[in-house]
Amino acid sequence: MRRCATTLEPEMTPAELQLLTGLIGEKAFSGLHLEVGTAAGGTLCRMLAALPAAKPAQFRVVDPMTYFPQQLEVVCANLREHELDDTLVDFKVSTSDDALSAATAEGASFDFMLIDGRHDLWSVMRDLRWTRLLNVGGIVCLHDYGLDHSGVKLAVDRFCKSHPHFSKVGQAGSLVAFQKMGIASRPEVSLADETYAFCWSWTLEVERKLARRRAKVQNRKAA
Numbered sequence: 501m502r503r504c505a506t507t508l509e510p511e512m513t514p515a516e517l518q519l520l521t522g523l524i525g526e527k528a529f530s531g532l533h534l535e536v537g538t539a540a541g542g543t544l545c546r547m548l549a550a551l552p553a554a555k556p557a558q559f560r561v562v563d564p565m566t567y568f569p570q571q572l573e574v575v576c577a578n579l580r581e582h583e584l585d586d587t588l589v590d591f592k593v594s595t596s597d598d599a600l601s602a603a604t605a606e607g608a609s610f611d612f613m614l615i616d617g618r619h620d621l622w623s624v625m626r627d628l629r630w631t632r633l634l635n636v637g638g639i640v641c642l643h644d645y646g647l648d649h650s651g652v653k654l655a656v657d658r659f660c661k662s663h664p665h666f667s668k669v670g671q672a673g674s675l676v677a678f679q680k681m682g683i684a685s686r687p688e689v690s691l692a693d694e695t696y697a698f699c700w701s702w703t704l705e706v707e708r709k710l711a712r713r714r715a716k717v718q719n720r721k722a723a
């Protein structure tokens with residue numbers, strides 16, 4: 501069982517939460533807000549509480565809700581415990597891929613995005629396609645950007661290099677935030693990006709498994 505399933509806490513550090521909620525409060529966007537990957541909804545509760553009370557924006561949460569048993573029920577209980585209005589949240593019990601296709605078909609657009617779903621390179625690269633639906637001036641945050649999650653780092657670094665219209669506006673711990681400054685003529689994630697991510701994902705996975713096995717052998721020798 502994941503720890504957050506019982507603690508209902510965010511899977512973020514206080515410094516990361518401060519950056520995230522600070523941006524939400526400061527920008528006070530009126531358009532849709534998105535969270536991809538919510539765990540127990542701990543961070544969602546903090547984000548909802550940071551919305552301007554007078555005119556709170558709507559949130560969309562995308563998650564297949566298989567992180568731990570009864571995940572959706574736990575998230576809803578967490579909202580109730582914080583006395584937050586769950587009518588502000590539109591839960592899409594779905595993978596990010598499927599929810600993105602539906603949002604694109606529906607013509608949805610967003611002012612704020614937190615991308616924190618699967619952390620392998622292939623998935624993060626595909627999740628970056630959500631930025632096509634981000635309004636100009638909007639903010640996208642990504643969590644677990646760092647050496648512990650090389651998939652997130654590689655995907656975000658490649659994305660930034662080829663998209664100068666996304667300007668970095670903050671980093672705390674492993675949370676990075678970018679503002680969309682304009683509209684690109686081509687999709688943010690190209691076929692070449694997806695091919696790169698697909699090929700390297702396999703290599704990283706094999707490396708990760710080998711490192712795990714080496715660590716196990718070393719632990720056994722040390723015991």
Ligand SMILES: C[S@@+](CC[C@H](N)C(=O)[O-])C[C@H]1O[C@@H](n2cnc3c(N)ncnc32)[C@H](O)[C@@H]1O
Nearest residue numbers: 510511537538539543563566567595596616617
């Ligand atoms: C690291 S946790 C999210 C942590 C949360 N944002 C927080 O700060 O507390 C990752 C979440 O991504 C979800 N997830 C897994 N696969 C997914 C997918 N294909 N699309 C969207 N979310 C996914 C998991 O169910 C889990 O809830």
